[in-house]
Structures are given as structure tokens and as C-alpha cells.
Amino acid sequence: MPQPLNYLKETASQTAGPYVHIGLIPAMAGFDIFEKNFSNVLTTPNTEGERITLEGKVLDGTGTPLRDVLLEIWQANASGRYNHPADRSAGALEQEFRGWGRAGSDFESGLVTFETIKPGAIVDKAGRTCAPHINVWIVARGINIGLNTRLYFSDEETANAADPVLNLIEQPSRRSTLVAKRSERGGKVVYSFTIHLQGPEETVFFDV
Amino acid sequence: MNAQAPALRDPRLNRPEPLTPPLGDGGFFQRDRSIHPPAHAPGYKSSVLRSPRQSLLSLEGSVSEITGPVFGHNDLGPLDNDLIRNYAKDGDPVGERIIVHGRVLDETGRGVPNTLVEFWQANAGGRYRHKKDTYLAPVDPNFGGCGRALTDDTGYYYFRTVKPGPYPWRNYVNSWRPAHIHFSVFGSGFAQRLITQMYFEGDPLIPVCPILTTIPDQDALDRLVAPLDLNASAPFDSLAYRFDIVLRGQRSTYFENRTAGN
Numbered sequence A: 001m002p003q004p005l006n007y008l009k010e011t012a013s014q015t016a017g018p019y020v021h022i023g024l025i026p027a028m029a030g031f032d033i034f035e036k037n038f039s040n041v042l043t044t045p046n047t048e049g050e051r052i053t054l055e056g057k058v059l060d061g062t063g064t065p066l067r068d069v070l071l072e073i074w075q076a077n078a079s080g081r082y083n084h085p086a087d088r089s090a091g092a093l094e095q096e097f098r099g100w101g102r103a104g105s106d107f108e109s110g111l112v113t114f115e116t117i118k119p120g121a122i123v124d125k126a127g128r129t130c131a132p133h134i135n136v137w138i139v140a141r142g143i144n145i146g147l148n149t150r151l152y153f154s155d156e157e158t159a160n161a162a163d164p165v166l167n168l169i170e171q172p173s174r175r176s177t178l179v180a181k182r183s184e185r186g187g188k189v190v191y192s193f194t195i196h197l198q199g200p201e202e203t204v205f206f207d208v
Numbered sequence B: 001m002n003a004q005a006p007a008l009r010d011p012r013l014n015r016p017e018p019l020t021p022p023l024g025d026g027g028f029f030q031r032d033r034s035i036h037p038p039a040h041a042p043g044y045k046s047s048v049l050r051s052p053r054q055s056l057l058s059l060e061g062s063v064s065e066i067t068g069p070v071f072g073h074n075d076l077g078p079l080d081n082d083l084i085r086n087y088a089k090d091g092d093p094v095g096e097r098i099i100v101h102g103r104v105l106d107e108t109g110r111g112v113p114n115t116l117v118e119f120w121q122a123n124a125g126g127r128y129r130h131k132k133d134t135y136l137a138p139v140d141p142n143f144g145g146c147g148r149a150l151t152d153d154t155g156y157y158y159f160r161t162v163k164p165g166p167y168p169w170r171n172y173v174n175s176w177r178p179a180h181i182h183f184s185v186f187g188s189g190f191a192q193r194l195i196t197q198m199y200f201e202g203d204p205l206i207p208v209c210p211i212l213t214t215i216p217d218q219d220a221l222d223r224l225v226a227p228l229d230l231n232a233s234a235p236f237d238s239l240a241y242r243f244d245i246v247l248r249g250q251r252s253t254y255f256e257n258r259t260a261g262n
Ligand SMILES: [Fe+2]
Pocket: A017, A019, B122, B177, B180, B182
């Protein structure tokens, strides 16, 4: 017998369940408990970059919006820099911009929104430029292990066409499942997305 | 706030030596999906329409996945890890007083320091303080049912609460959840993000739970069951349960091959 490696095994995932709001966004469960709360607003008045609203739904296999889903997003700032010590790229760091937020879907409509800024392009460790994108993590009742996907931007066609991750997707039609559509509404920039958990338009999910 | 409840104290007998793992910028170990529940687990009916059917696209860890949000003590309030006091209005919540403690580790066995752990649960009667929960067991006016903690420099966390009760739910007509506490953990990179549930040693509902039994691996299931930890209990006050959480390990970067100029 060779020596044992003795790695530990990862703890198994379990669904976040229907009451995920209690733990992660208690105001949505209907009560106020913490002095400080996390939210779907990533920006402060000082944040650099173009203000955007991300707005979308997550649909089940029948096309019905999930009304008890929770999304988290993780993104770089407008200079393409993540607020984390492992990002050693050259973009300017903004300490005040954490780059992370969470939102529950509306209990009636299923709509999920975030107020943030459009991230800059990212230079990865190999020196490749990656198109601006926002990382998304999805949990809900019936989702046994959190789903990872990304949102790219419809007005970044050239950058998207060169993006190393989008180019890993074999079918061009599936690449478009990750692209949020830009529009303007009342002077505000809105990017709209739809995440399909199943079906012919199933969103590309990643094993990260 | 309730003045009668004694202050919550660190229940450790012996603090392990602090470990500060080197901050790697390698990717994480490949996730072993055979120990996780499959997305499509028909015995848990809600998963049927909410499970992707295409293969996941494998990504080697890029900067987007090996980084993740950083939290600090400024994000928390002083009672956030004390569910006996953090929603108390005119007395203690009803139920068995318990301490839950453990470490957040990675697959190499190193503690994960300064990471955010969030937890939520039903009250002692199995009722959630949630506008969508209609179970007939009453809401406890002194119990909110959620809290959070930041691990210390060794990955250690602890909190105090009351033991949650089992509750019925619509899967089969007579499906009951074993007593459990939901956990959310971050780790250092977004690819380590994990939500899970902790169960209690000896609960007879564990082997018949349609959610717990989505896990195909018995050892992985057993690792979600917290043992009673009498040594960490507070005599004449609270029993303790121990729950360690393991996140994916991170590859070290012994040899860098960095593009110059960035
Ligand atoms: Fe639950």
C-alpha cells in the first residue's frame, strides 16, 4: 500500500430551501434583525464606472419564473480589478467597491435586480484579455448544488467574440444564453437577462 | 434584549495553533461531484424542473473564480452569532439551548480564516419566521432564527441557538425534515461557495429524508451529521454540537509562469 494522501473531502451541498431569505436576506422573510445587511446594491456614491441595473428572471423547465430563488453576483470594478488579494492585475483597486451582492427574486413576479457598475475587461493570469462579465451563483429550493454562470454584455460584441470562456462553448447559439441585453429606460442603463434552468434554451452553467 | 441570558463564551478547551495558509493563486481542486447530490434527484420532487440537463462546462480556475468577496468584522453586529439573544424581545426563546461550533477547513486540512459563515433555522417547534411558512406550529416571539460569524485565524466559528424542531413539508404526504440548521459559507474564492445543512446525531428522520438522501455517498451524508460534543457544552446551560465544514482545497503555485508587463 502506498502512503495515504489524507486529503479531506468537501462537505456535500444541500439545497438552500424555500426559506433561504431568513438567513441571507432576512428583510425579505419579513423581519429586521441585523444592524447591517447585505443587499443587491453594489455601488456607493464614490464608485467609479457606468451605473447599470441588472434585471432578470430564472425560469424552470416549464418556463415559469422561480419566485424563491437567490442570486449572488461577483464582479471586477470598472478597471477590471477584483477586490481580492489573489487578483494581481494592474487595474486600480477601489477599496470601497466590494464587487459582490445578493438578491432574492420578487415573490410575485420572480424578477431579480442588482444596482451595480459595468465591470472592465479582465486580464487573466496568462495575460489574455477576457470580455467584461459578471459571475453569477444561483441557489433555491430544488437546486441541490449552487449553479455557476456568467453574464456578458450585448454591446461588447468584439470583446465577446474573443473571450476565451465564451469560445469554449461549442454551439454559438448557446453562447448567447450568457449575454445580457442592453437598453435604456428613463435615462438608466438596464441589462436584461433570462436564465433557463432547462429546455432548448438552457443557460450554460459552469463547473468552476 | 434579554438581560438574564449569560454572555456567550468561546467554548473551546484548547485553541489549535493558528494557521495562516499561504494565499495561493492556483485554481481549486477539481470538485468531486460524486459526493454531492445530483441536480436531478427525482425523490426530491422540486429538483425535477429546476435541474439543468446539459453537461456543466468545465472551467479551469481563472481570476474570476479564485477570487471572491472579502468580509470583515465591520460587516457584523455584536449579537450576530447569538440566536438566543439577537431577536429576544421579552425573554429567551423556547427550546433546548445549544452551542454549535467547529472549523471551516479546506481539503488540505488547513483552516480557512476570516471567512463568513451564515446560518438559519426553524424554531424549537419547527416553524420558520418567514412569511411563506404556514406550518401550524407557532412562531416564537423571541426567536428570529438566523445569525452569522466570521471564522478566526484558525478557521474556527461558534454560535449559540436553540435546537430546531423537525417540520413537515410537501414532498410526499408525510414527509418530515429532520432537525437541521442551514449553513452558507464563502471561503476565499467564489468557486468555494457552498450552502449545506447540518443535522443532529441520533435523529431518526435522517435516513428517510428525501433531501438528505439525494446525497449518493453514505460517508458524505454522515459528514453532515454533527455529533454531540459534551466537552464543549456549558454545564447547567447548553449542550454543544460540533460541525466542521470542508471547502475545496486550493492548488499552490510553486512555479509561476506569469506574462511580463501586467
Ligand atoms: Fe429548512
